[in-house]
Amino acid sequence: MIDPRILMFAALFVALIGAAFLSAILIIVLKPLLARYALARPNARSSHKAPTPQGGGIAVVGSSLLIVGVFLLETDFAVSSIVPIAVAAVMLAIVGVADDIRPLPAKIRFVLQTIAVAAVVWFSDVRVLPEIIPQSVEQAILILGGVWFVNLVNFMDGLDWITVAEMVPITAFVAFVWLTDIVPLQNIIPFSAMLTAASLCGALLGFAPFNKPVARLFLGDVGSLPIGLLVGWMLLQLAGTGALVAALLLPLYYLMDATITLFRRLAKRERVWEAHRSHFYQRATDNGFSVMSVVTHVFVLNLALAALAAVTLLWTSSVVQIGALAAGLLLVGVVLRRFSHPRMTAPLEVSR
Template sequence: MTEVVLLSVVVVAACALLTAGLIVLLKPTLNRHFLAIPNERSSHGQPVPQGAGIAMMAAMLAVYVALWLLDHLQVDPPWPLPVLGAAVWLTMLGALDDAADLPILWRLAGQAAAAIVIVFNLPEGFQILPEVLPVTVERSLLVIGIIAFINAVNFLDGIDWITVAQTVPMAAAVIVMAFMGAVPDNVGLIALLLLGATLGFAVFNKHPARIFLGDAGSLPVGLLLAWMLIFVARADVEAALILPLYTLADTGVTLIRRARQGEPLWVAHRSHFYQRAVMLGFKAPDVTLRVFLLGCLLAALSIAAVEVESFAIDLALLAFGAGATAFLLRHLERGRA
């Protein structure tokens, strides 16, 4: 067990250091070709390079290959290559979108392709709700859910550290679940790689940010988190609902409000709770700290849901998490007095 923990620490540290180093090397190129110019919908006031997701993905792949060469990979399913390949595809798609805005249908088609690859490569016989849904229906819903979650993460990547505040608790929770044996070891490995890459990026995204993820980062991050949540759901459906509650709630409530007001859902805006909080007096670090603390609470609740194996307790934990999320959303919406 000590050897496994030590290897996990090394993987996270290596991925973090490599991500940071690649960001330093790529920054001149990103400054030339991937500059985010402020507009009326931006939360930053000066041009900032984006595309740090390229460095994150490259670092994750490099550490994964190193583990393969050193014979430290698990052979049990799920095999990580399909999800890593799909993440690379979304990194390239996102980079193109960062450099020159792509039509929305192109972006959705690319995301759908990545989601189909992931679902098609789930282990044989894998089902989350075998007694409730036929396998074809469940897998169709998984494709839709993956696309939705990719966009939810993308929508919420709008201020410094906000994606870090969501990703770190979720990835850490999945790592703990892997140590508990609730999710496969290879799912835990992807969580370790993502955690390390996110921490390496976080150094440069601290307010005021020197670099942004861009779609080249938020799209693959959303994909990887969605893939991990599928396996958490296999272990405990309620835990998989608890863990991303903030991401789902902020995006879901905002989209419902905009739809009711007749606003086009595909147009960029500043209507999310975290964005409104900044406009109403909160500083970006105030918001991200609150989102991170909620994320830590949700991570603890989801781990507890996996551990207790009681449907009644799971529902209570889900209700508590939903209440805490609603409280934070209301707090952000009120702004700073």
């Protein structure tokens, strides 16, 4: 009898490779159309210097969901748990397409994002907070946090390779951490979440060559919004197994960069819904860091955060949980501080 771990690994590995190839093929097919109808022109707040096609998220999200659909329909695993998530992701992708072509009013974007996130929270039916907190209150908190997470992923997608550097470690962790025997097989997140993570990881790897600095293609809102939703759902599933600290550690760089920036802008009474260049990663390029240096910092930091998340799964005592979270906060703080100060050496390249 074949070990179920071998079967699961084979399925996830095939999903990753299949999504990578499909994503790359779709990009090659769509790129001429995107160059004609979805060109991102640089402005004062942009990190890129030349008009560049956007909309690569169509291939990334589309290939991910297609691979997930094919695998789940061809296996004995239930599809009911993933269908509402996929529908919500497609809805946000449509919102992103519309916004990429012609910016939507902030209120309309917020309402549609709230509906999508609320659907994910409702159908997930996951408890994360202590039972003493009413479920309705917890769901309201999760919806608010989910909307913020979707938006911060969108905000942080402003530099070549940064979404790849952030999301590949997260999705790879969610998909394959169980292989390390850190988590007992019976306690891991649902297979549908692991399969989605593997597929999204592969699709981002397929997108990566086209987004390598200097990028020939951007994700666009059509990619960043549903990616934020899907990754937020995966992290919610992870937190639902009792691994709340791990679910916070994995995206901690994005959470801290975007949240600190938000509060700084609120303190200055700026219009926080408008585009800007106040994020730490944006300030880093202004301070002499090359794009490759910034994304390398982010990628290495995320590997360290993933290691800390693994530690919290291996040792579940409160001391270890608090210590790992404190270590993660310290590591991210060091990187943010480094980004905030001018670099001594000149950058190798300055384009987005």
